[in-house]
Amino acid sequence: MRDFSQNHRWLSINTATVRKSHGQDLPLPQILDACARHGIPAVSPWRDQVAAAGLGAISKQVKALGLKLSGYCRGGMFPAMDAAGLQAAFEDNRRAVDEACELGAPCLVLVVGALPGALAGKAAHKDIAHARQQVEDGIGALLEYAKGSGMPLAIEPLHPMYAADRACVNTMEHALDLCDALDPQRTGALGVAVDVYHVWWDPKLQAQIERAGRERLLAFHVCDWLTPTTDLLNDRGMMGDGVIDIPRIRGWVEAHGFAGFSEVEIFSTGHWWKRDHDEVLKTCIERHRSAV
């Protein structure tokens, strides 16, 4: 297991972590500058932030600053109510693949979607099995396109509390079942993003990480689970402030071949998004060394 205590050469910042500073939106160019200033070697930007600043400009800035990417957030949201909706999702995902290529990302992270309309509080139906079939079909179609572009797809199983509205793939086991079905040759074109927040509770986690293996361990995300957690989406904790044994899980992914960046992804309306982003980045660096 790599020693993270001496430096932060394996730290990546998911740009949502400093999406806000003092409660105000922080534009992506400033986030990238701040990461570079702190000697953080890698980032994982979000599509909406890239779109706001312009893909070309961000691509140039990333290269000029010498930043690497640990992933691109995000494709997915495959399920829809009709053929037109499915087609629109497919086209949007192709654009996400193109953007990931332009930015030099090592993978496109997929938050696969769930019951159509549920995110807006009006689920169109209750058939989660049907949504799951649409997800499998959607990934299958996108995979052909992504292979042509050389862009690996990383299915991110989300915590089961998001099964209705954000992602109906909620365990490593399910994500790897999809990998087995769609990429049985383990080509590296399809794998998983392991976010400790989503999977720490799973009694089968270690076994599924082993099952995934090097070809399918495409990303590793960290934050912490707070007790109590006061919001289902935006109350993630800084590493070390919660109950997840992060080093143990990192040990498992590294034992099975993962050697990439450890990406900090924290959504925190009540705490970290209220602080100054430089303070947040300093804390990420410190906790990367002491608690990851």
Add this chain to the structure above:
Amino acid sequence: MRDFSQNHRWLSINTATVRKSHGQDLPLPQILDACARHGIPAVSPWRDQVAAAGLGAISKQVKALGLKLSGYCRGGMFPAMDAAGLQAAFEDNRRAVDEACELGAPCLVLVVGALPGALAGKAAHKDIAHARQQVEDGIGALLEYAKGSGMPLAIEPLHPMYAADRACVNTMEHALDLCDALDPQRTGALGVAVDVYHVWWDPKLQAQIERAGRERLLAFHVCDWLTPTTDLLNDRGMMGDGVIDIPRIRGWVEAHGFAGFSEVEIFSTGHWWKRDHDEVLKTCIERHRSAV
């Protein structure tokens, strides 16, 4: 599958559902009277409510009203920091078994506990595997006592969002693994409580219900998952107001032998606990007929 549309002879009310009326605590004797008044045949009371009113008095009232029980809530909370804590949990669980016997419950529901201290916001450690071992040991010890009393134990897998602080058994598969380990003969002394709120998201749910079978399907709880869900504990929905396909899941448990009550268990600070309890009970009856 049984037809629930014509009456509510298979309805049970978990007494937490009307724990409050107009936002004020409603004592258990009034809850029992109200259920009887509405022709509801069964209830599942909570220990704290029973203790407040007195076990003997509640036992008499239940019998006088001709109410049945669909379960008794709850035993569990096995993990602890030291031998004294484990012993205290064991003794408390024995008392819970005794109370369940006195009340004529068909099973004692187990919410197994998780990281010691986490419920108070101060987890004593992060070793969930250790907590799980303590749970297995605790159920094993209690099972001997419960068998002597003829009281079946129903492990209730809780939603993974409670893995840190309330129950570190979070899937049917894990609960049934414990049943296999502790009661391989399938004697009926150990089984599971299937609460749709906790397990609806699981892609392996149908298969695990089949695996459980009649001997291990000891209780069936219903409510609904709202989108959005605004609180991790106390924002459960009334059946039909959320995204869970409850009839489908009831079909599965009945296909594999469950023929007991359908128990409504709703915690709802923001909505149902603010209403009048008679209105809530009427709604439960209506939705039992139309949405379960």
